[in-house]
Amino acid sequence: MAQQLIVEGNDAYSLAEICRKQGLPSPLGYESKGKFEDFVKKGNGFEGALKLLIEALDKSDIDNIGIIVDANDVGAAARWQSIKNVLSQKFQAETLETALSKSGYRIIQEEGMPVIGVWIMPDNNTDGYLEHFLSKLIPLDDQLWSYAQQTIAEIKKQPYNKITSAKEQKALLHTWLAWQKTPGLPFGQAIKANYFDTSTKEVQLFLDWFKATFQLSAT
Numbered sequence: 748m749a750q751q752l753i754v755e756g757n758d759a760y761s762l763a764e765i766c767r768k769q770g771l772p773s774p775l776g777y778e779s780k781g782k783f784e785d786f787v788k789k790g791n792g793f794e795g796a797l798k799l800l801i802e803a804l805d806k807s808d809i810d811n812i813g814i815i816v817d818a819n820d821v822g823a824a825a826r827w828q829s830i831k832n833v834l835s836q837k838f839q840a841e842t843l844e845t846a847l848s849k850s851g852y853r854i855i856q857e858e859g860m861p862v863i864g865v866w867i868m869p870d871n872n873t874d875g876y877l878e879h880f881l882s883k884l885i886p887l888d889d890q891l892w893s894y895a896q897q898t899i900a901e902i903k904k905q906p907y908n909k910i911t912s913a914k915e916q917k918a919l920l921h922t923w924l925a926w927q928k929t930p931g932l933p934f935g936q937a938i939k940a941n942y943f944d945t946s947t948k949e950v951q952l953f954l955d956w957f958k959a960t961f962q963l964s965a966t
Contacts (some may be wrong), residue, residue, distance in 0.1 A: 750774050750811040750961055752787050753799045758815055758868070758877050759787040761934035762953070768938065768945045771954055772963040774811075793817070793826070804837050804861070813864040813960040817876035820913055823867045827853070830865055838863075847864055852956040865959025870949065881934060884950065885923070886941035895923040906940040 752759055752774075757847040763783070777786040790796030796816055803812050816826055824864075831843050838857050851871035855863035869879035885892045899919045902908050910918045925931050927942055937943065 748776065748962075749806070749809045750776065750786060751803050751809055751813070752961075753790060753796050753803065753812065753814040754787065755790050755792055755796050755816055757789070759789075761794070761877065761881070761938060762815070764935045764938040765943075766954065766957065768956060769950065771957065772965065773962045775962040778824050778964055788884065790949055793819075793829075797829065800830070800833055811862045811864075811961045813866070813957070815866045815868065817868045818874050819876055820874050822874055823872055824831050826867050827865065834863065846958075848956075850952050850955060851961075852952070854956075862960060864956055866953065866956050870952075871954045875916065877934075878920045880953075881943060881950065882916060882920055884945060884947055886944055891921055891926055895919055895926065 776814065777783050785941060788799045790799050795818055796814060800812070800814055803809050814830065816830070818826055834843055838855060838860060842855060842857045846855045846865075848854060850912070852867075853863075853865040853871075855865070867881070868877050869875040873879070877960055896919060899915065899922060903910055903915070921931075924937055924942070927937070927940075929940065932940060932942070938945065
């Protein structure tokens with residue numbers, strides 16, 4: 748029995764830290780750090796993630812597959828359509844059409860086939876990426892976050908601005924992290940340092956998806 752999490756880049760390490768902080772057990776068979784490295788496959792982009800999905804679907808020993816991609820400005824619906832096109836080579840159309848959960852993520856289950864979980868950052872509905880998801884974990888009354896937002900908004904008005912609209916949230920979140928007590932921590936370390944609130948409804952939805960997608964260890 749094997750399981751696999753497919754991501755575009757380094758999202759898995761940040762999300763794994765969130766899972767740990769919330770007490771979620773490790774995927775069954777991948778409890779050690781070394782094994783976790785085997786659990787995660789990085790596509791280095793959306794198209795690469797799709798290729799990894801195709802490869803995983805062709806392996807008879809994989810029982811559970813999760814894929815996390817960014818909606819970006821293309822949109823969650825377009826991303827799902829691309830993923831559905833791949834899955835349609837293995838799954839019945841009716842299975843794919845009824846895979847949408849009440850919370851917006853998709854779990855595909857069909858007899859004799861691996862369980863497939865699809866999560867499209869940030870929330871399976873809106874445009875964006877991991878940074879949009881993490882921004883929802885910053886308390887609304889965080890004054891430093893408010894000041895970072897004001898600062899980025901002001902910079903964007905200036906002729907020397909180099910921040911594109913597509914990358915604005917990345918610039919905003921990294922600015923906020925640069926102003927912390929320990930400046931510039933990577934996302935995973937910043938989560939471990941409690942800079943983010945991992946008890947939010949956004950996190951709970953992600954944990955629900957993870958539990959529905961993978962088989963977890965008993966401890």
